[in-house]
Amino acid sequence: xxxxxxxxxIEKKWQERWAETGLYKRVEDPxxxxxxxxxxxxxxxxxxxxxxxxxxxxxxxxxxxxxxxxKNVWFPIGFDAFGLPAENAAIRHNIHPYKWTMANIERMRGxxxxxxxxxxxxxxxITCLPGYYQWNQWFFLKFYDMxxxxxxKAPVEFCPNCNTTLAREQVxxxxxxxxxxxxxxxxxxxxxxxxxxxxxxxxxxxxxxxWPERVKTMQRNWIGRKEGVEFEMQVQGHEGLHFRVFTTRPxxxxxxxxxxxxxxxxxxxxxxTPEHRAEVEAYVEEARRKTPLMRQMEAREKTGVxxxxxxxxxxxxxxxxxxxxxxVMMDVGTGAIMGVPAHDQRDFEFARKFGLPTPIVIVPxxxxxSGDEYTWSEEAARALERALEGKEGTVMVNSGPFTGxxxxxxxxxxxxxxxxxxxGERKVNYRLRDWLIxxxxxxxxxxxxxxxxxxxxVPVPYEDLPVLLPEDAxxxxxxxxxxxxxxxxxxxTCPQCGADAHRETDTMDTFMxxxxxxxxxxxxxxxxxxxxxxxxxxxxxAVGEYWLxxxxxxxxxxxxxxxxxxxxxxxxxxxDMGLVDFDEPMLRxxxxxxxxxxxxxxxxxxxxxxxxxxxxxxxxxxxxVRAFLMFIGPWDEGGPWSPQGIEGxxxxxxxxxxxxxxxxxxxxxxxxxxKQVRNLRRATHxxxxxxxxxxENFKFNxxxxxxxxxxxxxxxxxxxxxxxxxxxxxxxETLLLMMAPAMPHISEExxxxxxxxxxxxxxxxxxxxxxxxxxxxxxIAVQVxxxxxxxxxxxxxxxxxxxxxxxxxxxxxxxxxxxxxxRKVIVVPGRLVNxxxx
RNA sequence: GCCGAAGUGGCGGAAUUGGCAGACGCGACGGUCUCAAAAACCGUUGAGCAUUAGGCUCAUGUGGGUUCGAGUCCCACCUUCGGCACCA
Numbered sequence: 045x046x047x048x049x050x051x052x053x054i055e056k057k058w059q060e061r062w063a064e065t066g067l068y069k070r071v072e073d074p075x076x077x078x079x080x081x082x083x084x085x086x087x088x089x090x091x092x093x094x095x096x097x098x099x100x101x102x103x104x105x106x107x108x109x110x111x112x113x114x115k116n117v118w119f120p121i122g123f124d125a126f127g128l129p130a131e132n133a134a135i136r137h138n139i140h141p142y143k144w145t146m147a148n149i150e151r152m153r154g155x156x157x158x159x160x161x162x163x164x165x166x167x168x169x170i171t172c173l174p175g176y177y178q179w180n181q182w183f184f185l186k187f188y189d190m191x192x193x194x195x196x197k198a199p200v201e202f203c204p205n206c207n208t209t210l211a212r213e214q215v216x217x218x219x220x221x222x223x224x225x226x227x228x229x230x231x232x233x234x235x236x237x238x239x240x241x242x243x244x245x246x247x248x249x250x251x252x253x254x255w256p257e258r259v260k261t262m263q264r265n266w267i268g269r270k271e272g273v274e275f276e277m278q279v280q281g282h283e284g285l286h287f288r289v290f291t292t293r294p295x296x297x298x299x300x301x302x303x304x305x306x307x308x309x310x311x312x313x314x315x316x317t318p319e320h321r322a323e324v325e326a327y328v329e330e331a332r333r334k335t336p337l338m339r340q341m342e343a344r345e346k347t348g349v350x351x352x353x354x355x356x357x358x359x360x361x362x363x364x365x366x367x368x369x370x371x372v373m374m375d376v377g378t379g380a381i382m383g384v385p386a387h388d389q390r391d392f393e394f395a396r397k398f399g400l401p402t403p404i405v406i407v408p409x410x411x412x413x414s415g416d417e418y419t420w421s422e423e424a425a426r427a428l429e430r431a432l433e434g435k436e437g438t439v440m441v442n443s444g445p446f447t448g449x450x451x452x453x454x455x456x457x458x459x460x461x462x463x464x465x466x467x468g469e470r471k472v473n474y475r476l477r478d479w480l481i482x483x484x485x486x487x488x489x490x491x492x493x494x495x496x497x498x499x500x501x502v503p504v505p506y507e508d509l510p511v512l513l514p515e516d517a518x519x520x521x522x523x524x525x526x527x528x529x530x531x532x533x534x535x536x537t538c539p540q541c542g543a544d545a546h547r548e549t550d551t552m553d554t555f556m557x558x559x560x561x562x563x564x565x566x567x568x569x570x571x572x573x574x575x576x577x578x579x580x581x582x583x584x585x586a587v588g589e590y591w592l593x594x595x596x597x598x599x600x601x602x603x604x605x606x607x608x609x610x611x612x613x614x615x616x617x618x619x620d621m622g623l624v625d626f627d628e629p630m631l632r633x634x635x636x637x638x639x640x641x642x643x644x645x646x647x648x649x650x651x652x653x654x655x656x657x658x659x660x661x662x663x664x665x666x667x668x669v670r671a672f673l674m675f676i677g678p679w680d681e682g683g684p685w686s687p688q689g690i691e692g693x694x695x696x697x698x699x700x701x702x703x704x705x706x707x708x709x710x711x712x713x714x715x716x717x718x719k720q721v722r723n724l725r726r727a728t729h730x731x732x733x734x735x736x737x738x739x740e741n742f743k744f745n746x747x748x749x750x751x752x753x754x755x756x757x758x759x760x761x762x763x764x765x766x767x768x769x770x771x772x773x774x775x776x777e778t779l780l781l782m783m784a785p786a787m788p789h790i791s792e793e794x795x796x797x798x799x800x801x802x803x804x805x806x807x808x809x810x811x812x813x814x815x816x817x818x819x820x821x822x823x824i825a826v827q828v829x830x831x832x833x834x835x836x837x838x839x840x841x842x843x844x845x846x847x848x849x850x851x852x853x854x855x856x857x858x859x860x861x862x863x864x865x866x867r868k869v870i871v872v873p874g875r876l877v878n879x880x881x882x
Numbered sequence: 883g884c885c886g887a888a889g890u891g892g893c894g895g896a897a898u899u900g901g902c903a904g905a906c907g908c909g910a911c912g913g914u915c916u917c918a919a920a921a922a923c924c925g926u927u928g929a930g931c932a933u934u935a936g937g938c939u940c941a942u943g944u945g946g947g948u949u950c951g952a953g954u955c956c957c958a959c960c961u962u963c964g965g966c967a968c969c970a
Contacts, residue, residue, distance in 0.1 A: 258964080261886065265966055272970080291970060304970090340967080371968040381970045389883080390968050475969060604965085675907070677895055686894065692907045698922090737898095746896070749906035756906090825902040830951050832902055856936090870950050875901050880950050 049701035051665020054793040059160055067803060068119065068162040072590045076116035080591045081107040082562055082630070084599030084607075085122045085169075088148040089129060092155035094647065094685065097657045098639040101670040102679050102744050103598040104161035106634075108785035109739040110596075111162070112809040118591060119162050120565040122169035123149050126177070126554045128206055128222060131487040134519045141487045142515065145172055155658065160666050160788050162805070167565050171557035172487070175569030178510030179582045180556050181492040183614075184481075185503050186578070186621060188493075192238045193481070195501065199308075199375070200480055201336070202230040207523045208484045209234055211553060212477045213266075213606045218337030221606075226337040234482040235491060235550065239613045243267055243474045245627075246612055255633040256680070259604045266605040268475025273459045274378060275468035277303060279315050280354040280363050287311050287355070290377035290473055293387065293435065294462060295454035297359045298443040299405035301395060302383035304348065304367045306374040307331035315366060317352030324349055324368060331370045339370060346371060346394045357382075358466035359458075360444060369394065377473055385431065392431035405442050406432065409450060412439035479610065481553050486517050486526040488551030496538035496545035505539050509576045511547070525549040558607050559614040562594050562629060581623055588624070597630035600638070608633070634742055637682025639673070644684045655685045667787040668694045674744035674786055696752050697790055700783070703755060704776055704794045708762045716765035722820065724766050727757045728775045729817035732810060735782045744786065751782060778810050826851045827878040828860040844871040851877040 062068065072078075083103040086096055104119070111117040123145075130141035137144075149170060156163065169176055187193035201210045205225035209232060214221040239246075247267050250260045272292035279285040287305065291297070305312055307328045316324045327349045348369030355366050364383070371390055372381050385395030385402040395402050404421075432438075440449045440458075449457055462468030482491065490511045492504035504511055514533045517526045527533050527549035538545040564570075566583040581588075593615075608630075615629040640646060641653025648654065660669050672693040677683040731754040738747035758775055766772050776798070784791040784804045795804035819840050824847060826834040834856040838847065848869050851857055857879065864881040871877050 258886070262965060265885080268966090268969065270969075289970080293970085346968085369968095372970075373968080376969045378970090384970095388970070390970080393968090473969075475966090601964085675894090681888090681895095683894065686908070688908050689894065695922090696907085734898095745894095746906080749896075752906055823902085827902085827951080835902080868950065870901090872901055876951090878901085878950055 049698050049790070051667060051697075051789065052662075055158070055160060055666055055789040058789050058792050059157060062162075062803070062805075063165075065802075067805060068164050070118050070120075070164050070167065071116070072587065073116050074590075076114065078591055079107075079110050079115035079117045079596065080562075080594045081110060081117050081119045081596045082565075082594045082598070083119075083121070084597075084603070085124045085558065085561060086152065087124045087127060087129070088145055088152055090148045090151070092152050092159075092657065094639050094655045094657050096156075097159065097669060098673050098682070099599060099636055100156075100161060101159055101666075102636065102674050102742065104159070104163075104788075105670070105674065105744060105785040106596065106598070106739070106742055108162055108788065108805060109809070111805070112781070112785065112807060114808060117162075119164060120167045120169075121156065121161075121163040121165070122561060122565060122568070123152070123171065124554065124558055124561075125149065125170050125172035126488045126557055128208075128485065128487070131485055131519060134487075140515070141519075142172070158661055158666055159670070162788075167568055169561060169564045169568035171554075171561065171564075173569065173572075174510045174512055175572030176564060177489040177513075177557070178572075178576065179560070179564065179570075180489040180552055181504070181509050181511055182506065182576055182580065182582065183556075183560065184492055184552070185506060185509075187237060187617065188503055189578070190617070190620070192241065192617060194236060194238065195233055196236050196478075197231065197233040199229040199231050200234055201227045202232075202523075203227050204523075206485075209480060209482055211480045211555070211606075213479075213609065215336070218335065218340050226335050228335050232482075234480055235493075235548075237479040237481055237613070239479045239610075240474060240476050242613055242616050243269065243476050244472075245616060246476075246609065249612065249616075249628055253628060253633070254631060256601075256635055259601060259608065259633065259635065262604040263609055266476060266609065268473075270473045270475075272471060272473060273462055273468050274471045275358065275462040275466040277355040277358065277380075277382070277466075279311075279366070280356055282315065282353075285311070285314065287380045288378045288467075289380045289382050290471065291382060292473075293384070293455075294458040294468075295435070295438075295440055295443075295446075295449070295451065296384040296387045296405055297357065297382065297458055297462070298440075298446070299384040299386050299403050300357045300359075300364055300382040301385060301401045301403060302364050302367055302391075302398075303355045304369045304372045304381050304383055304394075305351070306372045306379040307368050307370055308374040309368070309379045311380075312351065312368055315351055315353035320350060320352040324351055327368060327370075334370070346390070346397050348394065348398070350398075358462065365400075367394075367398070375477070387432055389431045389433060403442060404432075405440060406435075406438040406454075407441050408432075408434075409437040409439050412441065412448070412450075479553075479613070481556065482550040483553055484523060484525045485551055486513070486519060488554055489513070489556060490527065490533075491548040491550055491552055493548040494536055494538060494545050495548065496541065496543055498543050499538055499540045499545075502538055502540050502545070506578050506580075507575045508539070513551075525551065527551070555607055555610050559610045560618070562611070563588065563592070563618075563624075566591060592624060593626050593628065594630040596632045596634070598634045598636060601635040634680065636679050639676075639682055640684040642685050642687060660690060664690060664694045665697075665789070667790045668697055671697070671748055671787050675748040677745050679742050679744055693748070696748075696755065697787065699755055699759065700779070700790065701794070703758055703762065704780070705797065708767050710763055712763060712765045712767060714765055716769060720761075720764060720766045721769060721771045722816075724761055724769075724771045724775055725816045726819070727754060727761075728771075728778050729812050729814075732778055732782065732812040733814070733817055736809070736812060739785065748786065751779070754779060780804060781807055781810050822874055824851075824874075825876040826854060826857050827876060828857060829880060829882070830878060832876075833857055833860045840874050842873065844873060847871050847873065847877050851879060 083100050107117050107119040125145050130145045133144045134141045201215045203210055203220035203225055205223045215227050219226050270292050272290055273294040274288050274290045276286045276288055348367045351366045353366045354363040357364055383391045385391040386404045435451045438451050440446045440454045459470055490513055492511045494502045496502050514530050517530050534546045536545055536547050563583050566587045570583050611629050618624045643653050672690040675693055731750050734750045735747050780791045780795050792804045821837050822840045823835050823837050825832045834854045836850050848871050861881045866881045868880040
């Protein structure tokens with residue numbers, strides 16, 4: 045008789061033992077293949093929620109599996125500890141962000157330990173500690189030295205609720221990514237990182253990465269590389285006055301029937317004629333007031349006003365009216381466009397609204413090749429119903445000397461002509477913008493810059509780092525950094541001339557912290573309290589040499605165009621600094637899906653469908669919660685939490701418990717037959733093949749299903765003569781080893797109770813024998829005219845001829861064939877026979 | 883609007899990539915145990931028809947197509963989710 049499965053006791057026991065024996069200690073072993081396995085670090089919001097469990101426990105199973113396969117796995121963890129919630133808590137509850145954050149970390153650390161993951165706590169990093177963020181400042185200075193950090197006065201996205209500017213990546217659908225408030229534009233001087241310098245490399249690097257296509261596509265779209273031509277348009281009647289337009293379609297230049305400037309375009313004031321001034325100014329004013337979200341929602345209806353001025357189309361010398369319209373934006377291209385209504389949907393809508401002509405200048409190749417002008421003007425007339433935007437297989441018409449040119453020749457020749465005659469140049473345009481780093485908040489890394497009345501912007505000398513975030517500050521959300529009102533922080537003497545100067549009071553975007561944390565983990569708080577120099581390396585280089593880069597990264601897809609883009613950028617800069625010798629920070633990426641509430645909706649307090657994992661860990665134990673989360677469905681798809689579903693998984697663990705420890709109900713006497721032994725071993729090795737393959741591909745749901753099926757098989761076999769044989773022991777051992785990565789506690793406990801050496805997590809992954817896994821006989825479906833009419837049992841090696849003979853000999857098959865002549869027999873060895881008789 | 887992913891029992895989801903649809907689990911129903919209930923265990927469970935035996939028919943969002951054979955491939959459409967969006 046044995047005691048019942050009691051997860052509370054055994055989980056606590058083993059977690060302590062693992063910690064005591066340093067089971068997950070990092071060791072740089074040159075004889076083993078290193079495997080840096082990383083899961084996105086959590087924000088210390090207060091409690092570990094189900095989403096954290098869903099992200100981290102399958103990740104842990106993946107890491108443990110890699111380890112059993114003989115890799116030297118390192119699985120570090122830390123906390124992304126700067127950020128707005130801490131500051132908001134300070135404002136609401138009058139508790140200091142530091143205290144709030146550290147208390148949360150304390151609690152979450154405990155919860156994380158209950159998960160039983162193989163985290164290496166010795167290298168934990170907390171980003172809000174000076175020993176960490178001093179390196180943010182050090183990097184900032186480095187970026188500044190390299191010309192990658194600069195100050196720029198421009199309209200920037202601003203969240204009026206969070207009271208801070210945002211990077212473009214943090215604006216989702218015109219709203220703040222954090223709080224959902226529609227953002228507004230503000231003209232501010234802000235620090236930016238020149239990520240656009242790496243646009244091409246960020247794009248090309250994607251091809252080499254073993255990342256989900258989804259993420260790669262999102263990054264490609266975000267970077268938005270477009271090849272085109274920029275050229276000059278003269279304003280009629282203003283000698284020498286011109287503006288530049290960018291187009292990806294120079295081949296349509298003869299179709300230009302108007303030009304548009306963005307309302308904010310600097311030339312608007314100059315060219316507007318007196319009789320249109322009032323109207324234009326009113327329009328500009330209105331455009332300024334609109335938030336980007338409003339502009340977006342009104343996107344359907346084209347608006348604009350005529351400036352009274354005309355520009356000359358350089359291609360044909362014709363004047364075209366210049367409008368201003370808010371569908372042209374100042375920060376895209378040159379802030380001015382040529383309007384080609386026949387071949388651009390938006391221009392088409394605009395022209396229709398303002399009654400502008402719509403000349404056709406490209407037609408499909410087939411229309412052109414028919415050779416007669418009538419056909420392609422017919423085609424053109426049809427195109428007039430709707431703008432024709434294709435470029436592959438089109439030919440230029442009504443385009444003077446260029447008429448008859450086909451894409452891509454049309455592009456090239458017009459581009460050359462514009463280069464020669466309209467100050468044109470081929471240009472690549474990107475959607476990507478430089479990364480806006482400044483935040484007007486307290487709880488972040490101070491930007492290490494000084495504003496001197498004599499010297500202008502002066503960097504803090506490296507040896508003066510870190511610029512400490514003062515502990516006392518007023519947390520009043522004013523839209524300006526709280527540091528601005530902290531006299532002790534603000535005032536400083538200029539390191540260059542000694543004059544009274546003041547510090548930069550903005551802090552850094554917290555995505556700065558996570559852009560390099562995979563390097564910080566190597567040696568957290570490296571040189572904390574020491575004097576820094578420009579020649580430093582922010583981590584122990586020897587350790588980095590061994591572990592970098594990250595081999596496997598897991599985390600949510602919501603970071604596709606934020607963190608995952610920034611950290612790639614950072615790594616490329618680090619490489620240019622000579623700190624690393626690779627181009628990409630994370631070689632493989634897996635995005636888990638989202639865990640939903642029992643109602644299938646996103647968990648949220650307002651919906652009242654939040655599942656607290658602690659309750660379930662309390663009731664069923666961590667192993668059950670882990671296994672259930674893996675069992676729900678494909679890890680990358682997520683799915684709803686099911687309170688009944690977790691019961692089923694828990695029952696499975698109980699079944700394993702009694703399978704391994706309890707005596708059979710009826711002791712079968714005598715020796716097992718050879719066949720019984722073979723069947724058992726076959727089940728063992730077939731399951732092992734399946735489970736190994738599933739772990740490798742993070743298909744945890746079918747992995748657990750296979751373990752359940754195997755357990756069911758073993759439960760039946762237990763009551764037969766095979767119980768207690770070598771084959772039986774092999775089966776039980778293999779079962780526990782296969783469970784170990786996913787359910788680390790129960791497998792360790794049962795392993796110990798079988799008298800095996802500590803620890804199961806130090807064992808090698810068992811080797812599957814494909815010979816033993818082979819089926820002895822297979823059931824073949826026999827179809828007559830595509831419908832299964834009989835089944836025959838044969839050896840898997842049975843030849844095609846034999847299968848055909850056996851199938852035709854079958855009585856039931858004969859009945860269905862009747863007297864119809866057999867026309868064809870399809871034989872798929874090992875699968876089926878299909879007899880066509882008609 | 884453009885791009886991408888998905889749509890399978892009452893539910894979560896399987897299906898070696900063109901070869902027996904529904905693995906595994908939940909739920910439901912029936913049974914064993916029990917004075918009873920819970921737990922546990924053992925059956926049954928896509929729908930319909932037929933149940934005297936063998937069975938038969940229909941089923942993977944909809945409609946077509948290719949094929950001996952389609953959840954899987956092709957075309958059109960519907961729905962859901964995600965990304966991008968006056969990006970010139």
